[in-house]
Amino acid sequence: MASREKDEISGIETTGHEWDGIKELNNPLPRWWLWTFYGCIAFALGYMIAYPAWPLVSGATPGLLGYSSRAEFVKEVDSAVSAQAAQREMVKTLPLEEIRNNADLLQFAVAGGRAAFRVNCIQCHGSGAAGGKGYPNLNDDDWLWGGTLEQIHTTLQHGIRYLADPDTRQSPMPAFGADEILTPEQINDVAEHVLSLSAQPFDAAAASRGSTVFAENCVACHGAAGEGLREFGGPRLSDPIALYAADKAAIVAQVTRPRHGVMPAWNTRLDEVTIKQLAIYVHSLGGGEMPVP
Secondary structure, eight states: OTTOOBOTTTOOBEEEEEETTEEEEOOOOOHHHHHHHHHHHHHHHHHHHHSOOSBOSSSBOOOTTOOOHHHHHHHHHHHHHHHTHHHHHHHHHSOHHHHHHOHHHHHHHHHHHHHHHHHHTHHHHOTTSOOBTTBOOSSSSOOSSOOSHHHHHHHHHHOBSOTTOTTOBOOOOOOTTTTTSSOHHHHHHHHHHHHHHTTOOOOHHHHHHHHHHHHHHTHHHHOTTSOOOGGGTOOOOSSSOOSSOOSHHHHHHHHHSOOOOOBOOGGGTSOHHHHHHHHHHHHTTTTOOOOOO
């Protein structure tokens, strides 16, 4: 204290500190600022006592008010589910076509299906359901097992090549090259024939030879004109739409050692209402088909 002095110009006492000839004035903090600061400290202490705050080994201090953000969330979800109970019950009990023909229920189902799709399906099919390499585009008109509401619903229920479900969709393709069913020359020729089916540039002589190989080995699943056979999950080859690629190298690779995608059976993961909503949402994307009369 004895070392402190008053500044000659302002008349305010200094702190006694000096740096390179610069001295610090000992101006007190404004009283309003101090009270605000002390109030914040008091509020923080009260908050830590009233609400969960201090982390423990397996949780946190519960707080005197017993508040839980998780409980609030559960309460809001339960409230939303209760508000939708009547519509969910109708979706659960009515056939898919009746839901589609009811404007209000259709809107409800599409909204619910869109939300479920974002949680469960975009990882493979993309946020816009356009798919990607190895994952089907759900917006176009190519369907392995059909694009009606019922067919989409069945695919969602039982999955694709999902071994845990005995009713899963199955469409195994032989490894024509790896198992030496066809020679490399025959695989080359049949690839040229497949290119000709989808109106892509092709070698006419090789495609002509490949048509015989195709008729003997591929027609049973893909159809004589490459139109695909949905009852077997045989892909359409008469257009350039393909899961992996439609160029010759990709066709040769698939015939030689085919890749088989897998989709889980959602009937063990989602409730029936959600699966129906997903089927209706996917059907509404643009590639959905009407049932054959």
